[in-house]
Structure formats: structure tokens, C-alpha cells
Amino acid sequence: MVSRIIPVEPFDLVIFGGTGDLARRKILPGLYRRFCAGQMPDDARVIGAARGDLSDDDFRDMVGAAIEEFVPKDRRDAKTIKEFISRLHFVTVDAKGTDGWDALAKLVRKDVVQAFYFSVGPSLFGDLATRLHKHKIANAEARLVVEKPFGRDLETAKALNAVLASSFDEGQIYRIDHYLGKETVQNLMAVRFANVLFEPLWNAQYIDHVQITVAETVSVDGRGAYYDKSGAMRDMVQNHLMQLLCLTAMEPPSRFDPDAVRDEKLKVIRALDAVPVENIVRGQYGPGDDVEGYVEHSENPDTKTESFIAMKVDISNWRWKGTPFYLRTGKRLKARMSEIVITFKETPHSIFGEDAGSHANVLTIRLQPDEGMDLRVTIKEPGPGGMRLVDVPLDMTFADALGPEAEDVPDAYERLIMDVIRGNQTLFMRGDEVEAAWAWTDPIIAGWTERGDRPQSYEPGSFGPEDALMLLHRDGRRWREIRK
Numbered sequence: 001m002v003s004r005i006i007p008v009e010p011f012d013l014v015i016f017g018g019t020g021d022l023a024r025r026k027i028l029p030g031l032y033r034r035f036c037a038g039q040m041p042d043d044a045r046v047i048g049a050a051r052g053d054l055s056d057d058d059f060r061d062m063v064g065a066a067i068e069e070f071v072p073k074d075r076r077d078a079k080t081i082k083e084f085i086s087r088l089h090f091v092t093v094d095a096k097g098t099d100g101w102d103a104l105a106k107l108v109r110k111d112v113v114q115a116f117y118f119s120v121g122p123s124l125f126g127d128l129a130t131r132l133h134k135h136k137i138a139n140a141e142a143r144l145v146v147e148k149p150f151g152r153d154l155e156t157a158k159a160l161n162a163v164l165a166s167s168f169d170e171g172q173i174y175r176i177d178h179y180l181g182k183e184t185v186q187n188l189m190a191v192r193f194a195n196v197l198f199e200p201l202w203n204a205q206y207i208d209h210v211q212i213t214v215a216e217t218v219s220v221d222g223r224g225a226y227y228d229k230s231g232a233m234r235d236m237v238q239n240h241l242m243q244l245l246c247l248t249a250m251e252p253p254s255r256f257d258p259d260a261v262r263d264e265k266l267k268v269i270r271a272l273d274a275v276p277v278e279n280i281v282r283g284q285y286g287p288g289d290d291v292e293g294y295v296e297h298s299e300n301p302d303t304k305t306e307s308f309i310a311m312k313v314d315i316s317n318w319r320w321k322g323t324p325f326y327l328r329t330g331k332r333l334k335a336r337m338s339e340i341v342i343t344f345k346e347t348p349h350s351i352f353g354e355d356a357g358s359h360a361n362v363l364t365i366r367l368q369p370d371e372g373m374d375l376r377v378t379i380k381e382p383g384p385g386g387m388r389l390v391d392v393p394l395d396m397t398f399a400d401a402l403g404p405e406a407e408d409v410p411d412a413y414e415r416l417i418m419d420v421i422r423g424n425q426t427l428f429m430r431g432d433e434v435e436a437a438w439a440w441t442d443p444i445i446a447g448w449t450e451r452g453d454r455p456q457s458y459e460p461g462s463f464g465p466e467d468a469l470m471l472l473h474r475d476g477r478r479w480r481e482i483r484k
């Protein structure tokens, strides 16, 4: 594989919340890796901003320590860390006050690409946009990177879109969903639209059902306050699983450009049916032998927040009517495993008779870990004694197929930040897309809130609640096993 690093233009990237968890764990180590890859031009600068009283040197020390902690040893060295942190600056700024804005205005250059990353709590997104505009810091091409969550329902998302729109054009707003920055998620589009093989079969006539699983082993320990207000539906389904569903179900865009792709995703979201209560299973992890349950991680002893959700979703359009999409995500499950499984229908008629059994092709796209794809095909079982059939895998792990360089691909945040600097919005959510996603999500959440539904308890390290298995069993189907 040939590695092609495309250098970006000189930039000033201001990270509001530059001392926070996300900046230290993902954004700054990611920028360091892009620096090492030679993608940051000589006069690119990164400016941390937060209320803390830090000098440039304090911030540089903090970032140096974050790189030591979050970049693997074999990918860093003292010399490049020193060079990278010399590009860093820090300004003390209060998003809600007047402090620091004049200093920031003096520091940020007007004649380079400007990017402002809002890596602060969501209640500050509107304040930052308004103040950037008021203090005339941002130029007409400046880019705003807005973290999740983007609102907590349709009303708040619309309000946030309106505040941003009062100071910036939609073409300047980059709403992050880091799943779109994952290499394998983009690969989903390549598999679908760069091969002639799949697209003719990619519809309800040939596909029996689709499963999308994002299983995690982590708990919400330390994030209970956030998670209580969010739950798996808001934290994972409304954004990450929705994006996976859109990329799987959308029509081929005419071009790989921001609006062509986002128009098609929007059409999928708008075609989603309301989900009846019997098609939803919510779960909450209970305590295990040596691990705490969700209740211990929550701030509310009577919490009804779901840490797991499974649902059957129907798409009302010509391509998908009659082919259900089963979505499932949860914390503290048996393994960390994200994949999309496309189960094709059986052949319309078996020439081999009943003894041959029933067989269906299954395409599995493994998003993480062990990135790759696997197509189950049916062949003759070797040996004499008639025509017995057996299903075997055509299995490809991307790392094996592409060689060692496949292991060195940028992580989601690195890729997305570089897209921001390049001014490419394809992998970012448009305002109307986010609103449509909330318009579908809101009634589902309102339904269980009004009924006072309590999620079912499930064992840590399991597949989630039993009823999630039943969601498929009752349709004569089975989930792919969550496996290590």
C-alpha cells in the first residue's frame, strides 16, 4: 500500500476545552501523530483555550504528558514531541464571560485557515459561537467544530442550529460524529459503491435483514452524571448507529461530495418508521461478581436509564420495505465488537432438494476490532454421497490484505480534524440531518418516559437482556454472537 500524505494549508486551530479529557486523550495526541506524518505545515499552530491560568509552557508540558500517556511508545520520540509542542500556545478564556477574548483576537491570524474546536460542555457551544463573532475573531471562511451531543432533543438541536446560524454559515459548521472518521465506516461506502458485485442485490428483494451491533465492554463509571441524562438511545443510537444505518441503507450519491452524501443520508432518516414499543428492548447492567452495576455508577438510586438498547427498525421506501434493520448497542457486554451483518435471502428454489438444507449468504463488515469483511458462501461439502451443501467464509482481515501500513491509518479524530482544515464536510453531519435524527428519536424516548418503563437488568459480560434475543427469535432469526 502506498502511503499518501496530503499536506494541508497553514492553519490556526483553537481548541476550546484544550485542557479537558477529550483534548488530552484524542485531539492533541491525534494532532501530534499528524505532525509526525508530516501533514502539519511549518507555520501551523494549535492554541489551547480554557479558563485555567496556564502559560504557553504550562500547556506545552500538559500536552507533552498527554502524548506520553496516550500515544504508544513506538510511535513517539522526545525530539518530535519537543518540536510539536513548540507549535502550541494557550489563552485563558471564559466562554461565558469577557475574559481572554481580546487576547485571543490578537493571537489568531486572519490570513490562514482558522478552525475553532468546541471541545467544551454542550451548554457552551452557543456562547462560543456568539463571542467568536462578536469579537470579530473568526474570518468568513473560519470553521467551527462542534462536539457531541448536538442537542438532547429536536427542540434543543434546533435552538443550537439557530444560534450557530446567527453568526456562521452552514458551510462553516462541522458537527462531529467520530464514527464517520473511522476507516472501516468509510470503507462501507467503498464496498458498496466501488464494487459492482453488491449494489444490484442491495435491496429488499435480495436482503432478508440487516443487523448493526456496537457492543462495548466499558461501563459508564465516572460518566454517570452525563449518562443519566443521555442513555444509550441518545448517546449511541441517535448518532453513531444512525450513521451506520444511513451509510448501509442510502441510495448511491451521484458524487462523493458533502451535500450529495448528506442528502442521501437525510432521505434514509426521513424514511424511518416510528418504532412500536414491542420492537424496543432496553436494558441496564446489574452488578456482577466483582463489578458494580449501573445503579452504583448513576447519581440516581432509582435510575431508569438504559445502558443497552435493541430495536427493530423499518425503512419505508422502495429499496427497503420489508427488510428490517435490527440495531443493538450496550455497555458492559461480553466483548467490544462493532459490525454490520447483511443476511441475504435464500435462493428462490433449491435444485439440490430438501436434504441440502437451507442456506443464505451473509456479508459481515467488521468495523472494530479485527477490521475486515467476511462473506459466507455455500459450496458442496467434499466427499462422496450426494450433493450436501456447507457454508464457508471468504474471510478478509484488512490488515492482512493491505499489509503493515494498514495498521498505521489515522484514527477517527485525526482524520476528521484534517478534513476540517481542508474544508471537506463530507464526514460531518449537516444541521437538517441532526434535526431529522432527533425528530425520529424523540417520540421513542417520550414513549418509554411517559409509560415509566424500567429497563431490564442484564448480567455484566453477557449479550444483554434475554428479550433482545427474543426480538429476533420471534421473527425466526438470530443475532450474530457477540464474541471476543
Ligand code: NDP
Residues within 6 Å of the ligand: 016, 017, 018, 019, 020, 021, 022, 023, 049, 050, 051, 052, 093, 094, 095, 096, 118, 119, 120, 121, 122, 124, 147, 148, 149
Ligand atoms: P472535560 O470536562 O474533561 O473538559 C472541559 C473543558 O472545557 C476543560 O478544558 C475546561 O477547562 C473547559 N471549560 C469549562 N468551562 C469553560 C468555560 N466557561 N470557558 C472556557 N472553557 C471552559 O470535558 P470533555 O473533554 O470530556 O468533553 C468535551 C466535549 O467533548 C463535551 O461536549 C463532550 O460531550 C464531548 N465528548 C467527549 C468525549 C470524551 O471522551 N471525553 C467523547 C465524545 C464527546 P476549565 O475548567 O479550566 O475552563
Ligand code: BG6
Residues within 6 Å of the ligand: 148, 216, 218, 235
Ligand atoms: C462516544 C460515546 O460517543 O462513543 C461513548 O459517548 C462510547 O459512550 C464511545 O463509549 C464509543 O466510541 P468507540 O470509538 O470506542 O467505539
